[in-house]
Amino acid sequence: MPAPKLEVHVRHCCCCGLTPGAFFIGLYTLILYALLAILAAWALQETANNGDLINILNVSLGNGSYIEVLDSSTYHCSLGMYTEEMKYSAGGRTLALIIALCVYILMIIASLLVLLGICLHFSWLLLPWLIIMPLDILRGLISTILILILNHGQLARIATGIFFLGLQFLHISLWILILAKFLRMRRHHVVIHRQYGSRQFPPIQHIILFFKF
Numbered sequence: 001m002p003a004p005k006l007e008v009h010v011r012h013c014c015c016c017g018l019t020p021g022a023f024f025i026g027l028y029t030l031i032l033y034a035l036l037a038i039l040a041a042w043a044l045q046e047t048a049n050n051g052d053l054i055n056i057l058n059v060s061l062g063n064g065s066y067i068e069v070l071d072s073s074t075y076h077c078s079l080g081m082y083t084e085e086m087k088y089s090a091g092g093r094t095l096a097l098i099i100a101l102c103v104y105i106l107m108i109i110a111s112l113l114v115l116l117g118i119c120l121h122f123s124w125l126l127l128p129w130l131i132i133m134p135l136d137i138l139r140g141l142i143s144t145i146l147i148l149i150l151n152h153g154q155l156a157r158i159a160t161g162i163f164f165l166g167l168q169f170l171h172i173s174l175w176i177l178i179l180a181k182f183l184r185m186r187r188h189h190v191v192i193h194r195q196y197g198s199r200q201f202p203p204i205q206h207i208i209l210f211f212k213f
Contacts, residue, residue: 018177019118022178026111026115026118028174029110030111034104037101037104037105040101040104041101043093044097103135103136103139104136106132107129110133123182129178133171137172140164143164145161147164
């Protein structure tokens with residue numbers, strides 16, 4: 001007796017079919033990761049130029065007096081990844097940004113392949129996207145969890161962590177939709193080897209033998 005098999009069939013993407021939905025998903029990830037790649041490249045350049053340079057800020061106390069604050073958080077140098085609120089050293093930021101930038105570039109290429117695969121109806125072009133996207137989802141989940149853990153009770157950091165955590169769940173749902181489109185395209189390419197198909201008539205010699213009998 002064959003083991004029971006559980007299958008989940010996704011037939012629609014929001015308010016449209018899987019084909020236009022997969023196309024718009026590819027377009028969305030192409031634009032998103034192009035922007036993130038630009039931010040990561042800019043942040044990497046800023047980190048290389050400034051490193052852990054300490055900035056001296058003059059802060060007014062409201063009564064006419066000023067104090068000098070040493071700011072070494074280099075907030076702007078961590079753009080391009082989901083750890084905006086974390087205070088990395090230059091070495092840590094550089095490594096994280098290089099990893100993020102590599103993932104972003106791969107996602108840009110994979111998104112272009114998705115668009116091409118949908119237009120040409122070639123399922124294997126969707127496979128790189130299905131492999132690379134979980135890597136960025138995992139990276140994003142780790143970053144957002146760290147943001148939430150190291151929020152220090154600040155609402156802005158908590159809101160940032162919740163926003164990017166929701167973004168990861170959105171990307172998980174998009175991954176499921178692309179997977180459903182990939183499987184549907186693969187099923188359409190499979191040739192079913194049966195003696196008779198559901199819409200095929202039996203061979204003519206079988207009909208003749210039936211009447212002779």
